[in-house]
Amino acid sequence: MSTEHSTDTVRLDEGHHVGDGGIPAQFANPGLPPHVHRMADESEAAAKRAERQVAGLFTLSILGTVLFLIAYFAFDTAHRTWVPGIGTVSTSNLLLGVGMGLGLLGIGLGAVHWAKTLMPDEEVVEERHAMRSSDAARGEFVEIMRGGGEKSQLFRRPLIKATLGGALGLFSLPLLVQLVGSLGPLPKNHLSLTMWNGTPDGEGGYTAYTARPRLVTDPESLPIKASDVTIGSVYHVLPEGLLPSPEAEDEHLREGLHHGFLEEKGKAAVLLMRLDPKDFQDTPGGKKAQEWGYQGIVAYSKICTHVGCPVGLYERTTHHLLCPCHQSTFDVTDDCRVIFGPAKRPLPQLKIAVDDEGYLIAAEPFHEAVGPSFWERG
Amino acid sequence: MNALAVRRRHPAAIFILLLLGLIVTGAGYAALAPKQATAATASADQIERGRRLFLTNCATCHGKDGLGSPVGPNLAGVGAAAVDFQMGTGRMPMAEPGVQAPRGKKVTYSAEEIADIAAWVASLAPGPAVPDAEYTTAEGGNAGRGGEIFRVNCAMCHNSAGAGGALTRGKYAPKLTDVEGRHIYEAMLTGPQSMPVFNDNNISPESKRDVIAYLKTMDEAGSPGGMALGSLGPVPEGLVAWVFGLGILIGAACWLGQKGA
Numbered sequence: 001m002s003t004e005h006s007t008d009t010v011r012l013d014e015g016h017h018v019g020d021g022g023i024p025a026q027f028a029n030p031g032l033p034p035h036v037h038r039m040a041d042e043s044e045a046a047a048k049r050a051e052r053q054v055a056g057l058f059t060l061s062i063l064g065t066v067l068f069l070i071a072y073f074a075f076d077t078a079h080r081t082w083v084p085g086i087g088t089v090s091t092s093n094l095l096l097g098v099g100m101g102l103g104l105l106g107i108g109l110g111a112v113h114w115a116k117t118l119m120p121d122e123e124v125v126e127e128r129h130a131m132r133s134s135d136a137a138r139g140e141f142v143e144i145m146r147g148g149g150e151k152s153q154l155f156r157r158p159l160i161k162a163t164l165g166g167a168l169g170l171f172s173l174p175l176l177v178q179l180v181g182s183l184g185p186l187p188k189n190h191l192s193l194t195m196w197n198g199t200p201d202g203e204g205g206y207t208a209y210t211a212r213p214r215l216v217t218d219p220e221s222l223p224i225k226a227s228d229v230t231i232g233s234v235y236h237v238l239p240e241g242l243l244p245s246p247e248a249e250d251e252h253l254r255e256g257l258h259h260g261f262l263e264e265k266g267k268a269a270v271l272l273m274r275l276d277p278k279d280f281q282d283t284p285g286g287k288k289a290q291e292w293g294y295q296g297i298v299a300y301s302k303i304c305t306h307v308g309c310p311v312g313l314y315e316r317t318t319h320h321l322l323c324p325c326h327q328s329t330f331d332v333t334d335d336c337r338v339i340f341g342p343a344k345r346p347l348p349q350l351k352i353a354v355d356d357e358g359y360l361i362a363a364e365p366f367h368e369a370v371g372p373s374f375w376e377r378g
Numbered sequence: 379m380n381a382l383a384v385r386r387r388h389p390a391a392i393f394i395l396l397l398l399g400l401i402v403t404g405a406g407y408a409a410l411a412p413k414q415a416t417a418a419t420a421s422a423d424q425i426e427r428g429r430r431l432f433l434t435n436c437a438t439c440h441g442k443d444g445l446g447s448p449v450g451p452n453l454a455g456v457g458a459a460a461v462d463f464q465m466g467t468g469r470m471p472m473a474e475p476g477v478q479a480p481r482g483k484k485v486t487y488s489a490e491e492i493a494d495i496a497a498w499v500a501s502l503a504p505g506p507a508v509p510d511a512e513y514t515t516a517e518g519g520n521a522g523r524g525g526e527i528f529r530v531n532c533a534m535c536h537n538s539a540g541a542g543g544a545l546t547r548g549k550y551a552p553k554l555t556d557v558e559g560r561h562i563y564e565a566m567l568t569g570p571q572s573m574p575v576f577n578d579n580n581i582s583p584e585s586k587r588d589v590i591a592y593l594k595t596m597d598e599a600g601s602p603g604g605m606a607l608g609s610l611g612p613v614p615e616g617l618v619a620w621v622f623g624l625g626i627l628i629g630a631a632c633w634l635g636q637k638g639a
Contacts, residue, residue: 080600088600097604112634218530220585228579232569235580236530273574312534313545315572320546324534329546340546 032123040117050117054110061106068099191369195239195268196350196362199252202259214240215272215299215352215360221245221256223359224272229297232316235272237299238265239362267370269302270350271321272360273314273332285335285346292351294360299350300336303371304328306343321347344373420497428498431491435471444502449475456568457505458496463564465492467557477548478571506567506577513583514559519591528589531576540593541609545572555597559590 039046071092079091133141149155190204196213198206214223218236221243229235240248242264244256257264277296280286289298300321304311309325314332320339321330328341336347348370353363385391433442439450446452453460464470466489468482487495496508529538535551537543542553549572554562563586569575581589607614 080602086601086605088602089604090602093603217580219526220582225579228577230575230577232575233577233580234531234574310534313543313551314574315545315549316569316574317572318546322546324543327546 032125035122038117038121047118050113054114054118057106057110057113059106061103061110064099064102064104064106066099068096068103071095071099187369187374189369191267191371191374192366194366194370195242195257195264196365199241200257200260200264212353212355212361212363214355215270215362216240216243216245218269219243222247225358226294226297226354226360227358229272229274229360231274231276231296233274234314234316236302236312237270237272239268242268266303266308269310270299271302271312271314272297272299272352273316273319274298275319275332279319279333281331281334283334285337286333289332289335289349292349294352294354297352297360298332299352299360299362300330300332300347301350301366301370303347304343305338305345305347305371305373306341308371311347420500424494424497425501426498428494428496431487431495432498436495439472444499453499453502455503455505456499458493458500458508459506459564460568460570461496461499462492462508463561463568463570465495466564467561469570478550481552506564509560509563509567509583509586511560513587514563514590516559516587516591516594519587519589519594521588521591521595523585524588524590524592527581527585528592531581532589535573537609539606539609540596541606554593557593559594562586562590562593 040050041047075092075095077090077092080088081091081094082088083094154161193206195206198208201207215235215237216223216239218238221238221240222245223240224235224237241253242257242261245253248254274295274297277290280290280296290296292298302310302312304323304325306323306326306328309323311321311323311328311330313322313324314320315322319332321332321336323329323341323343326342328343329339330336330343330347331339335349338344338346348366348368350362350366351364352360355361432440432444436444436450439447440453441447441450444453461470464479465487466485468485469479471486472479473482485492499505500507528536528540532540535543535545536554537551540554543551545551551573565573566576566581566586566589567578576586578586601609607618
């Protein structure tokens with residue numbers, strides 16, 4: 001190992017050299033690296049080859065476009081082809097995509113290859129002029145601005161200055177009010193009243209039922225006999241009269257709802273499950289759930305209390321109800337208490353009973369608002 | 379008529395009327411009552427063959443009487459349909475312990491052996507029988523209506539395209555591509571593992587046939603738009619677009635910016 005100070009290049013196999021600390025006061029501008037000529041600049045043959053490559057890429061684009069045009073007319077949209085790795089796909093889709101892809105890609109690649117091989121690539125230094133204006137120009141600008149203020153008499157008449165400021169300041173209010181006011185209508189009691197309360201009158205109100213509504217299946221709209229709900233069963237349920245039920249005697253039930261159908265369905269959807277009564281937990285929630293049900297049959301709102309996705313994933317072995325959107329998990333054996341996920345309150349239970357003919361009916365409407373929680377919910 | 383009218387106050391008349399009423403009611407009930415599905419047609423021979431197969435192959439977990447053990451559920455009342463589904467799809471016998479029995483790559487038992495075991499299990503207690511072929515072949519099913527029923531009742535777990543989905547703690551709803559119609563029907567009827575039951579009163583045999591027709595149509599339709607990416611919708615599609623699309627754009631930008639020579 002050498003101890004003498006050196007500024008010469010050190011070879012890797014020489015080990016450590018102690019520097020002399022001689023750092024120059026200022027590094028010199030190294031300038032541009034020497035220009036290296038490309039193959040095509042030096043040999044005519046290479047230039048010819050580059051020309052052919054660019055032309056080849058443009059030809060590829062032409063072929064792609066022709067393929068697109070032929071495929072457009074030659075293949076019906078119903079035609080299918082099997083493609084390895086993808087499966088059975090629409091021939092038309094595939095060839096139109098490939099044709100258009102090649103058509104654009106060929107133009108792009110050709111242009112880039114042309115620029116990189118044949119267009120001039122010598123480095124040119126272009127000096128930038130100073131950004132700062134001259135003092136004379138700056139002084140002139142100030143004069144013009146001040147002169148404008150004087151001539152418009154803005155400085156002499158403070159009344160105009162104050163009212164203009166007020167007008168401009170106040171104008172920000174319409175923008176702000178609009179922004180806040182457009183956040184949507186307030187929920188009010190729209191989520192507390194559903195089609196389990198009554199028939200919608202079209203103006204946001206509900207006309208109470210004369211007889212409590214039956215639970216019917218979605219989408220077939222058939223009433224449900226309590227004895228048909230075997231243990232482990234799940235029924236997707238809507239209130240009678242929402243969907244058209246062709247076999248009903250009552251005219252309104254036969255036709256179903258005409259207006260606001262989706263909104264009513266979104267609020268009234270219910271999941272009906274039957275558990276072995278032994279499976280309910282011995283907690284206040286578990287007891288209430290059974291009391292509001294019928295021989296182990298319980299009905300809960302299907303609308304998640306987090307942001308309103310349909311909670312439909314019921315595991316009949318664990319009795320967990322899972323929401324597919326954010327994995328909120330509800331325990332059906334304990335009154336749909338939240339046991340996991342972002343939901344903050346249990347799913348509202350629908351109190352059910354059985355009518356004279358053995359069909360399930362909603363004994364009472366929901367006692368609380370369905371769907372996502374909001375500040376007015378109380 | 380007169381002779382009858384005269385005897386209507388005979389002391390025996392009330393008993394004769396009661397008897398007649400009972401006979402009519404009984405006969406009517408027998409004719410109209412829903413039949414509890416059982417494999418009543420199985421011969422004693424078949425049941426005995428099934429019992430022997432069960433003892434050598436299934437009893438370790440399900441107990442020698444089929445009444446369950448700490449590691450395997452009670453099979454009384456599950457019916458022939460459950461056996462046909464679990465063994466016919468290769469889920470049973472289970473290859474290894476786990477949260478859920480996966481669909482088997484191959485079925486280890488012949489159709490006769492499965493039918494024998496099913497007959498024995500069905501003899502334990504009444505349960506759903508293997509469904510009638512009329513409703514399981516998708517023949518005559520309305521795929522459009524089936525899709526509607528599928529989206530309400532099945533899609534939340536199995537995905538609207540039948541591609542399957544995740545449940546809690548490692549459990550999952552399997553994908554439904556290339557499943558035999560009979561097994562789809564039996565799964566709805568018996569509710570295997572985490573799946574709830576959709577009995578024939580909930581989704582009628584005709585509606586089940588429609589659902590099977592829908593799934594068959596989905597199988598045959600393939601994926602006309604190109605790679606399905608798990609049929610999971612916009613999330614994987616966006617992921618592919620961002621990763622590969624942006625990747626290619628960044629690569630192209632680097633290539634463009636590279637100094638030629």
